[in-house]
Every structure is written in structure tokens, then in C-alpha cells.
Amino acid sequence: MKNVKYIAMLAIGALLASCDPTTIEGPSAAASMTEEQLQSTVTLQQTVPNQNKFTYSTSPATYVQILDQDGSILSSGTSGSFVGVPPLTSITVRAINQDGSMTSFSQPCTITEYVDVPEVYKFLFGEDYLSQTWVWDTEDADCVWGLGGYMSDVSPSWWKVTAAEIDGQCEGKGLLQDGLDGWMTFTLAGKKVDTSRGESGTISWDLSNIAQDGWDQGTLTFSGTTPLLGVLPNQGNVPQYEYHILQMDGEHLYLCAPEPGASSGGSAWFWNFKKK
Template identity: 60%
Template structure:
């Protein structure tokens, strides 16, 4: 999800159709206050407790409606809003004739989310609260390893549970220890995503945040977008062929009710990639 800053050029584009000298055509005065803007904008929750709203302006004025974190939900002189969790407030803002920004915030109460992207439930659980992820040794016994970038969907070259090659679960745990991640082993490793603040906490005691972009698909049919970590990296989230440098940017290969499969290409650009196969902890 991306945040957008209301730059003057964007404001100009948004309000081009309005003559800033004619009030009845939708312009606003240079001295408009937050209270005056609030009197011109009405926000209605379409169903009590749900995350759907409509807004109207009277006299007509173009505005933007954002959530409390600055994500734009709708724009125009009227329209509908579908807020994503967690939604605690709606911010309405408009540009004055002198180029300044006027805004006000309306607190909202939401206890039921409908028509939101499935990624929220997948990452944070069915209650939109938190979800803990561990290594998937059930449905993806080759839970960590490398393979071809945008050609393989999981470890295909150097992988674990490959007994003939000596890559056993014990050998994987040793990989974690040798790379300085002793708390990321099969038995110890976990990471928890919490919706509030989009926080991530790891078994090694680190905390950070996550963000995603479902529009950043590298190859249709191979991935569904990207997942980015900040402040920490996921379980054994390193590049083994690059001095075990921490990796923070991942392609989402699978995200569903029980699985989170991630991939990151090797920095050398020679076609190799590493894969992380995780499942929701029961």
C-alpha cells in the first residue's frame, strides 16, 4: 500500500475544473478554516459498524478523503469510501485558493470489515489482528533453498529434506546457527505480523514493520506482488551467496489462509533466487 503526498501539482490537477474565484462552482476561499470545511462535508457510515462510507459536499468542493495513516481512499466532491483495517479515522482535506491545505478528521468506529483485499486476512488472520508464521515442513518440505528466479516456485537446486545430498533438517538448523540466526531454526523460528502498525516481531527478538504492493507483479502467474520488511528481516532472511547480507524485499509467490511463500532474487542478477516457505502456526 502506498502513501501519497498532496503535492501542489496534484492539487492543481484535482481542482483544474474549478474557477477559484467563483464560490458556487466549487472553489474555496483562501481563508477557509477546518471548521468551515467540516460544515461543508458530510460523511455517512452506510451500515453501522462497517468500513463503508459515503461523503457529500455542500456547497460543492473537491476534496480528498484519507485514512488516519494518510492513505487516499477517495476524491472528488462526493463519492464512496471503503476503508481498510485498521480504520479509526477519516481525514478530509482540500486546497485553498492560496495553495495552503485545510483538513479535519472524523473519528470512526468499525467492527466489521467487508470488501477489503484478501491480503489483510491472509497476513493478519481472519480476525484482522495478528498471525504467526513458522517454517512449512508440512506442505513444502523443501522449505528453504534456492532455484531459478521467475522459473521455479520453490527450492529446486539446493534444498532441504534432500537426504541424498545430506541436506537434512539438522543441517538446516546448522545453517541458521552458522549464519548468526540460532533462533530461526525449525523448532525455534517464528515471526508474527500484527495489523496495528503493520508490525512484525521475530523469534530472535527483533521488531519492525511490513508493507506490500500487490500491483508490483514481476511475472503474471508466478507472483502476486511484493512484501517489504523494515527494521528486521524474516526467518533466515539472508542472501547466502552475498556474505549472508540481510534481505528485506521479497516477491509473494503464495499468500492464502495457511501459507506464505516468498522469493528474493540473488543480487548478481544471474537468474538465481532464494525461497522461504512458511505456514500459519496453528
């Protein structure tokens, strides 16, 4: 009986080993492989010279991950293709060895033409994928800030603060530099935000996080700072960091944040910005 149990345990162990995704044949058959061995295993090339589209393959077949200079995973597998988003300056290839360690190598890349890039990059950071400055929309909106209905309005409707009134609102909340002459600059490198009040931070977005179909385009989240007058007045002017994107087309950036606990039709604040 003991022999039967022993044989069964060996069989299970062999099965688990055969399913281990980190098991890599060829150069990494040892406990770990060198950077040079990994480089000789991977072929990485641009589909079109100087474009941001790439293909990769491995021989012998080796499971690898492809990352950009910020550590974002672009692709994974033994072969495939990927499109890098701006600013793409280098690519890292890494593989997990059988002993759990990791081997990687990086190489710089030159991109002079970006294709198939999600429009959010152009809409937030400008046509050149570098930086874009945003100010209060004093042209296409009848107000720049105010209160309205959550998931029903796309701009303030209950209480509208015009361009002529925004300085008073900002001064009353200790944010005078956020007034009519205020600005915020989004820089793609590092996804950085700089503001007229002297604060800096970062932004991130989730275009799959839709509150209501047909109303918003996802969320824009600030870290380390807020947009101009980015507070909730009825909550003691606490900073607001997450916003619904109501309009984002490269010329306009309209945002909304609800009062805590608000449901459809409840109280929400609205921010109307334009490209400088």
C-alpha cells in the same frame, strides 16, 4: 501594441484562475476557511451502520481528500464513496484553501464488520485482521529453505534444507534464533513485524509488481528487519528485504529472492512458511 499585450496577459491570467483546482466556492471563498466551515460543508456517513463503506458529499461543491488515520488517501473529489481497510479507526477530511494553506477535520469511526477488503489483509494478518504468526513450514513442504531456479521453481529444487537441517544453517550465519523454533508475527496496526531474534520492523506489499504471470503474486518488502533467515548466502549473508510472493493463502507464505542480476532460470533463494 502595448495595450494589446496587456489585455492578452489579463485574459491568460483569468483563464488560469478559472482552471485552478484549489479554487473552492462557498465557505472557502476567502483566503482560507475554518475547520467549522469545512465540517458544515461536508456530509460523511457510513453506507451501512458500523461497516467500512462510506459516502461523502459537499455543499457547496468543494474538492476534498478523504484519508484514514495513517494518512492514506481513500478518495478525493466533491463527492463519492470509498471502502476503508482495517484497522480503520478515524477519517480525516481536508481541503486546500486559495492561499495554499490546508483546513482539515477528523472524526473517529466504529467498524464492527469489514466488507470488500482485499484478501491480502486476511492472508497476512489473519481472519480477524489483527495479527498472524508465521513459522517454518514443516508440514506441507518437503523443505523449508534452499536454492532453485528464478521464475521457474516455486520451491527449492537445486539444494533443499529440511526442518532437521535449518538450525545448522541459521547458526552458521549467526541467526540461531531464526531456526526451527523461530517465528515472525505480522500485526496489521502499523503493519508491524516482530521476530524471534528480537528485531522489529514493518512490511509493505505491491501486488501489481509481478515478475512473471502465473509464477508470483507480487512483492513483499520488509523494513527494519527481515524474515527468518532473510539473507543471501552467496553475497556474504547480506540482509534481503524485498521478496516475490509465490504462495499466500492465509495458511502458507512462500517467498523467493533472486541472486543479483539473475534472469529467468537463474539462481534464487526460497523460503517456505506456514501459519502457526
